[in-house]
Amino acid sequence: MLDRNFEDIFNTLLSDIIAHVIDLSDPRQMIRQFLNRVDKWHALLEKATANGLTPEEQRGLFGEIFLLRKLITSLPEAEKALLAWVGPEKAPRDFQYGGCALEVKTSHGNNHQRIHVSNERQLDTSTIEQLYIFHLSIESQQSAGESLNDLVDSVSLALQDDFKLTSHFRFKLAQGGYLPAHRELYADKGYIVRAETFYEVKGSFPRIEESDLRPGVGDVRYSIIISDCATYQINELTVYQNLNQVW
Template sequence: MKKILKTMEMMKTENIWMSLESDTSSHTGLLYKRYDAKVIPDVFIAIKAPEKLRCIAFRISVSFSFDENQWNKLKDIKVETMPDERDKSKKFLLILLLNKQHKDIFSTLCEDLIFGVSEVASEKSLVEKLFERLAKWQSLFEKVGNQGLSDEAQRGLYGEVFFLREFLENSSDKNYCLKSWLGPERSIQDFQYSNWAVEVKTTHGNNHQKIHITSERQLDDSIIEKIFLYHLSLDVRIGNGESLNSLIDNVLESLSNSTMAGNLFQFKLLESGYYEVHRQLYEEYGYTIRQENLYKVAGNFPRITESQIPIGVGDVKYSIVLSESEEWRISQDTLFCEINPK
């Protein structure tokens, strides 16, 4: 079975770190290798010796200064600078991983970070973007200590990734599909791009036709031009059906020829709270599809919108019985024609 956080056999950063770690000669300082000449900033995958700490290194001018101490309260990550012995006019800005338990997450985040700064030309913009990401890194590392996703969160993630798999199968642009998945960021809708949005609702048990709406804005088409509702009704069984792990492995396999899309998928899984260390918690339960329904939210579709809320009323939550919404049902072909780039 394939492991999460591996798009291909191994990510590029992982390969470089393993190569550097295999060097048995005695070193003190920085062992490093250039990531890719196509990346505009000088970015290196590195090992700090003798501690053998994995890190990512950015070469900047000695004259460029910033307060590195403000970032050293971060859990499991350290920021520091080191002189470049080969060029006295340069120094390395290092982001080091202190806790080896998190090396898989660190690999994924480094790939994501390198992509994010790949076209940055100025040192000021480079450092700003790097530190902007550190706050998100920190929140991800802190979540690893939790006891995995709740049953409800597992079902919700299953529904979103299930829809993502169908989207990928019906689109020629994998990056477009991945960029539209905003559920891990707690966006108003789970998928959104340009003028459309898709809200995914996953139900199970006796009330499989009743869905819960968490905001008056979630189905409000005055905010975004086209809104669709995707409903997945599940049966949950021990040892039967498709597990969350199997679904994710299947999507990873489909993205094996697209490094950027694969890395983005891995990063969004981390944002969702899905970690390799918890994988065994999700093996037992499997899901089978009872119903799969699609609706275009328009006109008199049963919902509450922002314009209907009296002044002073907020935090609106309500339920929809989908059996009363048949006239708004659409086909998958119609949906993917509407949301794929023209």
């Protein structure tokens, strides 16, 4: 099993390298890109742990990929949706392309009415034109619902006709801590979606922005009672239409 795990990781790494050099004709550029991708994978694998993602990390990644799948199937260009997915890169927001961003908040159990904001920049709109929150409310169950593996496989299936996009998706997964060697760890846990809602962050939306902080204050974490944000709900189709204009 260990050898198979290494084989899966090697195949993913090899596909990523090929996707980044296949269109290059200059041997020097090919060598630079090859070494660049090897360095990136080396850094990723050094950070990976044998225990895989924590339950909280699994839910967070599930929410991001759940929205990615919706964007891939709803927007004209799947590539734009995949390029916009910057959550695995630890960016301030999970999706951003141009002046429009989306932040995914996944809640479960008894925490459906509250979402957590990890820093003061996450819901700050001073540097972007549009910002939306996608709130996904889920229940975790053993051997029921859609697993993280199922979700990953469904996106891979949607991208299967484009080698470069498939390779890019796999690299993003690795950035997010999801490796083929860990699939068995996520096989039995499924998620049932209770609700999914979009909100537009604007005006007096309850949040803390960077400009609200006194000098010397940073790394602010806080929570929002999502039921108090009902007036900021926005239709899903409207979000896609707005994204299509910007992305």
